[in-house]
Amino acid sequence: MADAAGLPLNENVVWHPHPVTRQDREALHKHQGAVLWFTGLSGSGKSTLAGALEQALHQRGVSTYLLDGDNVRHGLCRDLGFGDDDRRENIRRVGEVARLMVDAGLIVLTAFISPHRAERQLVRDMLPAGRFIEVFVDTPLAVCEARDPKGLYQKARAGELRNFTGIDAVYEAPQRPDLHLDGEQLVTNLTGRLLDLLDEHVIIES
Numbered sequence: 612m613a614d615a616a617g618l619p620l621n622e623n624v625v626w627h628p629h630p631v632t633r634q635d636r637e638a639l640h641k642h643q644g645a646v647l648w649f650t651g652l653s654g655s656g657k658s659t660l661a662g663a664l665e666q667a668l669h670q671r672g673v674s675t676y677l678l679d680g681d682n683v684r685h686g687l688c689r690d691l692g693f694g695d696d697d698r699r700e701n702i703r704r705v706g707e708v709a710r711l712m713v714d715a716g717l718i719v720l721t722a723f724i725s726p727h728r729a730e731r732q733l734v735r736d737m738l739p740a741g742r743f744i745e746v747f748v749d750t751p752l753a754v755c756e757a758r759d760p761k762g763l764y765q766k767a768r769a770g771e772l773r774n775f776t777g778i779d780a781v782y783e784a785p786q787r788p789d790l791h792l793d794g795e796q797l798v799t800n801l802t803g804r805l806l807d808l809l810d811e812h813v814i815i816e817s
């Protein structure tokens with residue numbers, strides 16, 4: 612027997628139900644738990660948008676947590692690199708953490724390139740229906756490359772950094788994201804659209 616990620620299941624480990632449920636915790640928070648999964652190229656604006664949205668939600672009294680690729684790779688995923696297998700494992704681990712946080716009743720914002728459709732689908736499948744909201748930060752490669760805040764595109768073009776997404780590693784754009792954002796618009800406009808989306812999905816009340 613294997614789980615959705617193809618990992619073996621141990622039949623001697625049995626799930627233990629607890630008396631306090633996600634619904635109980637959501638009632639305390641006065642909103643639902645959900646993941647807003649930002650995906651896009653390096654430099655597309657994922658961290659900036661997730662940060663701006665978290666600030667706006669926090670000011671409205673919403674309980675949030677932001678999981679960011681750069682930060683998670685300093686701890687939980689510090690053993691992983693940027694080959695396909697490691698990126699897959701990165702997203703699987705982050706998906707599991709996000710799932711626990713949704714169970715705690717939080718609104719989780721994740722900012723990972725998450726370049727493969729299959730892994731994003733895997734995370735969607737881990738979560739209760741309607742609680743995975745895929746946000747595609749669609750910024751042209753040329754714009755990301757011109758922004759290049761960490762100088763990584765320059766290194767990748769110079770051949771000093773291998774497997775760089777968009778240069779010599781694949782990015783599979785979402786085909787039907789829950790929200791498709793033009794990453795060149797003003798951050799304030801984009802944050803407004805994200806708040807509207809949470810309202811429409813009845814995750815928070817405006």
Ligand SMILES: Nc1ncnc2c1ncn2[C@@H]1O[C@H](COP(=O)(O)OS(=O)(=O)O)[C@@H](OP(=O)(O)O)[C@H]1O
Nearest residue numbers: 653654680693698701723724725726773774775776
């Ligand atoms: N080879 C290569 N390709 C892409 N990105 C690279 C690479 N090496 C380092 N970085 C830096 O790592 C950040 C992306 O990490 P993620 O965990 O989001 O990547 S992934 O989802 O596992 O593909 C990414 O951060 P963002 O720019 O915020 O996206 C980069 O700063």
Ligand SMILES: Nc1ncnc2c1ncn2[C@@H]1O[C@H](COP(=O)(O)OP(=O)(O)O)[C@@H](O)[C@H]1O
Nearest residue numbers: 653654655656657658659758760794795796798
């Ligand atoms: N909507 C936007 N318009 C203009 N610049 C932006 C926008 N969003 C992000 N940026 C800038 O682009 C760069 C990359 O943004 P960042 O959020 O770090 O991207 P990512 O997390 O996808 O790598 C930063 O310098 C940021 O200030």
